[in-house]
Amino acid sequence: MERSFKKEVQALRLGDGDTFHGEGILAVTKALLQSGVSYVGGYQGAPVSHLLDVLVDARDIMAELGVHLETCANEASAAAMLGASINYPLRGAVTWKSIVGTNVAADALSNLSSPGVIGGVMIILGEDYGEGASVIQERSYAYALKSSMWLLDPRPDLPSIVRTVEKGFELSEASHAPVMLELRIRACHATGSFAAKDNRKAEFSGLNRIAGPPRFNYARLSHPPVIFTQEKLKVEQRLPAACAFIREHKLNETIAGELDDVGIIVMGGLTNSVLRALERMGLADVFGASRIPLKVLNVVYPLVPEEIRGFCAGKRAVLVVEEGHPDYIEQAVNVELRRADIQTKVFGKGPLPQAGEYTSDVLLEGLAAFLQAARPAGLDADSVAGKARGLIAHKPKAAAALGPLPPRPPAFCTGCPERPVFAAIKLMQRELGPTHISTDIGCHSFATFAPFSLGNSILGYGMSLASAAAVGPNMDRRPIAIMGDGGFWHNGLITGVASTMFNKGDGVLIVMQNGYASATGQQAIPSTVHGRTGAVPGVDIEQTLRSMGVKWLRTVHSYSVAVMTKTLKEAMRSAERGLKVIIADGECQLARQRRVRAEDADKLTRGERVTRMRYGVDDEICTGDHSCIRLSGCPSLTVKPSPDPLRSDPVATVIDSCVGCGLCGEVAHAAVLCPSFYRAEIVRNASWRERALFRLRQKVIGWLGGYGGEMAA
């Protein structure tokens, strides 16, 4: 794993009377243990990758409590695992990245929420929305609505998050419905503190197993005819039970304010942002006391009709602060007020934008617009709005002062084994012409950015091959599908490979075999070779493909650009129909470096031979055309001012962070670039033979009139 939480997880042992300090995801884990879960699991993906890492690092602590941990192969298997709570009083929690993970899990979730649960079930959703997000921008809310699962969106401070997790399990059990808890990126990584409680051992768990299954009960199956009864149960029993619980336990908060002819209904997760905006406008203090009343929805679904009516009654206007589209809450509030014949005007999308993240400037503008439209009694709305707009008026001018700045999206790391594959694809296309490239989710999707700018579609994790199924038959050239080994095991094996074999499809699949789910922080996958814990799952991709009947299969060392280019050309030109798979084999360099650096340091202290390799560019030979950079994009290959007093264009240079992966040399050769690249090697703790040979060479070269002698001194 990229990040180790070995030290931090010790905080999970805290008990009554202790204060927990730490990050949001760690606090969630602590809350799970305080809630007495019997099992946990999930699939990695930002922003909850680290939650899974924490769970893995906390294995020992969880084992003491009898909690079972499952690192699932995908979100569907994580969701299906929740089936344990349908029949048994077991509390369970799983986590994944939403919206994409929820999409993958949807089938199991529907079948879970129809019969409902006995043990409390919580799904922790990393809501990947807004700044820093890496997936399509959709709301998880739709799943809550359609499947009758409750959606919690706590205020983003640790005490509130922890309480919501604990109460969420009770809510799930009280209403027999699964509960989802959404955490935005910043909430996952927010630090803070809360008063810890003792961890709770579950009634049943690995430490105290259930004797056997219950009596056969058809009602627990999601199968006709009981599905019709279950549909009614959802609305007639579970929904009212949930509303009652939410009211009784005051899961939602009301902040009173003196300007009470207006009000704001806000999703819990946005509360701090709204309070800060109000504070900057002079309408709240830093401790959260507001002049405008607020209804804070820590539970965004279901809405409790009595609470909505109670809050809106007597107000001329309310503003619903609801991020994302569609405006489910705003619609629901309108319907509720209509039903109760309450005439409060509802604002939401309008003063606030329909789409996009509600950042500080968006909220200031939205609140200003709302106040000017609603005109609360006793407030000079225009002056407050003017103040709000004045706080952000400088932004467009500041942006204009610099003009468009070069973007800096994430990129392949220095020495990444995936970069050479894209260099090879570029070289292949130079000769054979462009071809359709269906790309996938994972680090390799960075090839869609400059300098590669490769890829025509992204259809989801492990979906690249399947998404080319109808392209190939309609196009002159074979399409290429790119998939990581993470995506391969997550979904691609069945959705892509099995389907293509079944349909005798024709095309090229490149599997990036780097050994980990790397984009999410190097979690182990079934084919991981270097397990951090020593245990290696050892499932082999090549064997798996062969057993599925793939005949054309090549494994190529990913740094061999020339071999890769040749193999690609062969795959593209081959008269043989059928799926052609190239496994690009090269370990994730981040993981490799972490291992190799430690090994080398050990060797050096033991006095053993260690070579360090790095690449370089002769700045006198480089003419500053940067072809090499356009074929590589390596962070260590950059530019510097030309040392030539007569040249103005910057020249290429390799900086100290070079790990000597060899791509520079490979590309210089394969692309016939220029003779400025070199590889330099230094040998530490060399043998006497090596040292003698080196000295001899230096002497002779010095004698020939060269540089010898002086460096060996």
Place this chain on the structure above:
Amino acid sequence: MTSTRPITLLIAALGGEGGGVLTGWIVAAAEQAGFPVQSTSIPGVAQRTGATTYYIEIFPVKTAELGSKRPVLALTPGVGDIDIAVASELLEAGRTVANGFVTPDRTHAIASLSRFYAVDEKIAMGDGRFDQDRLIKVIKEHARDCLLIDMARLAEQSGSIINAVMLGAIAGSGRLPLTLEQLEAAVRADGKSVDSNLAGLRAGFAAAGAKTQPAITVENKRNAPVTPALLEHEVSYSMPALAQPTAIEGVRRLIAYQGLAYAKLYLDRLRPITDADEAASAHGRLLKEVARHLAVRMSYEDVVRVAQAKISPARMRRIAREELRVTNEPFSVHDFLKPGIEEFCQLLPSFLARPILRVSERKGWLGRFHIGMEINSTSISGYLRFLMLAKLRRLRPFGHRYKQEQMQIESWLGLIAKAAGQSLDLGLEIAECSRLIKGYGDTHVRGLANFAIIADRLIGPALAGQIPSPRAADAIASARTAALLDPEGEGLAKCLAEIEGQSALRIAAE
């Protein structure tokens, strides 16, 4: 309602620079001091070098003094609501300004002058670097206080990572309710690489205290060796002062490249340009530019020059000392060469080279047959191979490449001299088009082709009086920029179409 507000700190960094660790140090120090504190981030998971930010709020009243009250801390940085904006890199500092986070009423901007170029800046075929002076100017204009220091260099000098230097600079701002000692304690408590981190912290703190803003990295130009003064003298009495240093550099370079006679040829070639310069009252502007480009073109990159450079003692010293940091360990340098048919023909006389190239082209061998070589230049045989090639210098003037180069140079000079008679700007623009011709193999061929296209479609018509000179100068400049946009030539094609479209419209209008 109290007027005390949270102190807000925005950190802009690149993935892999330790921004998370830096944030952790500050949060730990604030917690230890008893202040309510919160940090958030949008870490770009595992990938390196993407832009990312970290955000911290510290409430400067101790929790113990607040009773049961707790401040509501925001998770997102507010536009116009930032006390300290720190960036590990100059462009990222510019981004915090562009996003509205740096304001003159309160923001203390701390930024490293070091640049880590973005891919878009690096892949340009010419110079795609963002204007550094503009970044510095805008940051200074928008901040209340400003500390611009080369943090990357300070980190290197102190043997630390940039995040420790940033911490020191933040401590030195005096805007946090935390002392240097409290921050040092947080670094110690963290327990990782304590000594180097503390060294970095102190370097950053000292730089913040000194308030001297060191000059931006001086460009490390390497001049050609000094040569017999005779030719240099000729330069000094025959040319305007502005052009002299360039022409002297040109003379020295060409003596090292080929010999005295070749340098004389250089000066002879500059004579008509000197006249044209004088006729246009350019006071050496034209001459300087032509002298610069001409020296570069006359010292074209052939196998001899590459071999010379590869066995230069200065080169080996640089690699051994600066890159490998050799003390007395054995080291080796391996060079990657892949000569093809064209490279072999460079030194052959034209009567041999021409038929070979003709046949190769017809058979499609050019660009296909290459000999990939990896030469250990630190071995005796490797060194000898380069030495032999370097010794072929005397044969150079008899070779095919030499003839071709001189022909192209003469024709380019002819165009400049003629153009300068019409308009100085036109002459300058044509001279500058020499930038297109560079590199090896495909790159070189593409550059020549681009120059030919511009010469054919713009320079020719301009000299024939079909395009008015001012417009032609503009058009040539745009076309040159466009030709350096993309290697596929799409930019140039589009640009020329636009220029010719405009001309057609104008003619139609007239």
